[in-house]
Amino acid sequence: MSEDGTAVEGHSLGNGRYVLQRLLGQGGMASVHLAYDSVLDRQVAVKTLHTELGRESSFKERFRREAQAVARLQHTNIVSVFDSGEDVAADGTTTPYIVMEYVEGKALRDVLNEAITAHGAMPTEQALKITAAVLSALEASHDQGLVHRDIKPGNVMVSTKGTVKVMDFGIARALQSGVTSMTQTGMVVGTPQYLSPEQALGKSVDARSDLYSVGCMLFELLSGQLPFDGDSAFSIAYKHVQEEPPAVSTLNRAVTPAVDALIARALRKDPAHRFPTAEAMREEVERVAGAEKGGTPLQASTPLVIGEGPRSVSAAPSLTNFPQVGGDIRTPTPQIQQPYQPAPGPHTPPPYAPQTPPQAYPQVQAPHTPTPFPQQGYQTPAPQPYRTPTPFPQQAPVPQPGPAFAPQPANNNSGCSTALIVVGVIIGVIVLACIIVAIAAASDENKSSTYGAPRPAVVLDLGPADDRS
Structure with missing residues (x-):
């Protein structure tokens, strides 16, 4: 020895x-x-x-x-x-x-130092992936009632195959042991730069203390700096209890607001305002990582580390970005607007004047065929299908200039107008036929009285009877 x-x-x-x-x-x-x-x-x-x-x-x-x-x-x-x-x-x-x-590989501390030398900090996608693996390990240990209490880059290994391994559970304390004090025989168990406020104050420690340490570690991975540092362990512990950390985006402009809000919630002073479990925080990290993959390559890879340090401590996002919810904190998947697809069945016109269909997706409507009118006698025209009336009276359509190749939509009232015209023509023909028949009947009556009826007798006026004698 x-x-x-x-x-x-x-x-x-x-x-x-x-x-x-x-x-x-x-x-x-x-x-x-x-x-x-x-x-x-x-x-x-x-x-x-x-x-x-x-x-x-x-x-x-x-x-x-x-x-x-x-x-x-x-x-x-x-x-x-x-x-x-x-x-x-x-x-x-x-x-x-x-x-x-x-584990054949490197400590996360060495991996971080290499990333700081090359880029100033670790790329966001890599940092979130490592953090999710650490939270997965803590989820298993917390289920067994063990709090690690010393999460830091020096206690995380990255194998040559990229597998993340959390080690140094030797100083972890069992929750069921009943001994949760920070100190024992004057010794501070843990690293001051990653201590939770309750650890620094000597209060009881639970699984949420590990989540605070994970937030400190993620802050360091993305910025290359510690959220709180000082000349002595006491000064660092004081900052953990009293001061607010700066937003990571003030140190690395490639960090998105979602990552800022994630770290801000993990570093809350009150354990009740942090993530409730390691599983909940891991799911949020994976959700943010999935959103980062859909961002620009700059946000997902190359850090933009600002050399002058944090601009403002008040730049940290508020709790409005992360509302306090008990239990599961899954954020609903954002709804993606699907491209327009015409619905089946009769189309209800919009409550505004008809417009030319978009050129990107021209909708060609089939011309409406009017119901054929019966040739024998007069019959009631077939009823037209019901169409939803427009909210206000329709005026005569005014021709709108448009592209020569854009098809014009068919008039929905053409069938009804055509049927009315046909009915009017038939009624006119019937009335005309009745008039002709009436004229012919009158003509026949005049002929019968002229030639067929006996003529009245001619009475000769011979004067008074006295004259005749």
């Missing part, structure tokens, strides 16, 4: 089973080594906590109990835990250790 209590290369743990080969990473609480499992003949990652953390028996008991709970987690995005134990040195010091799955 080294002077600070960390294991060194060549040292073995677990009664010689795990042989440390090289240092993979080191933090303020633990060190991670690549080790060889001599029993199962495989490479593993062994995380050894610093000696001072294992001096308290209560801490060691809780660590052992939680390590057993983490070992039951089986998820694609969680680094599997194979074993845990305590190594006792010759001087009697105890070193707790955890044996984990070895």
Whole structure:
């Protein structure tokens, strides 16, 4: 062991089973080594906590109990835990250790540093994809009653195949253990830059504390900067409790308002105003990521990092962008307007003057054929189909200039007008026939009185009788 209590290369743990080969990473609480499992003949990652953390028996008991709970987690995005134990040195010091799955790849911290060097920040699509995978892992751990409490880029691995793995559940606390205080024996469990306000205040911790840390991590991925930073852990914790973070779009103009609102909700001071569960936040991240794919290539790929820093803290979006809803927070899928398609059946004219059909989709209407009038005798014309009347009287259509090739719509009243004209003509013919018959009858009567009737006798006036005698 080294002077600070960390294991060194060549040292073995677990009664010689795990042989440390090289240092993979080191933090303020633990060190991670690549080790060889001599029993199962495989490479593993062994995380050894610093000696001072294992001096308290209560801490060691809780660590052992939680390590057993983490070992039951089986998820694609969680680094599997194979074993845990305590190594006792010759001087009697105890070193707790955890044996984990070895992920061949890079820590998210290294991936982010490369993106900052190349672009100033990580592309939005990549950052949202990694965040969704981390939330999927937290969803599984929260279902088992485990809060990670130390989500940060250093505890997330990205394999060579692009698989995201969340590790370092060794300091997670079981919700059912009843111990949810932030401090233990004067030690702050977690990284100050990613602590939730309730952690900084020493209040109870639940699953929503991890969501706050995820919001800090996503803020850093998209801007290349921390939402809160300072010279000491106390000053950083104070900012988490009292200050509002700037909008990410003030640091990276390629970030859309939807991403701004997503991060703003995750970083609410009050846990009740954050996402209720990791599942709810993951679904929102996936929805925003899907919308980002439909945006411009600039928003989805190349960040535009502003070098002068945030312009205004008040630029952060308000809660109106994310109304507070209990339970599921799925946002309805936006309705997409479909292109115009004529509905089947009789067409109801619009309540305004007819217009020339759009040239993009000319609708050619079939000409209306009037009902043929019967040839024998007079019959009532066939009833015309009912048509919805227009809201106000129709005036005689005025010819409108239009393109020569645009077809003119057929007049809906042509059938009725034609039938009325035909009926009028027939009635006129009948009246004319009656007049002709009447004239002929009168002519025949005059002829009968002239030649056929006997003429009246001629009476000679011979004067008075006295004269005749």
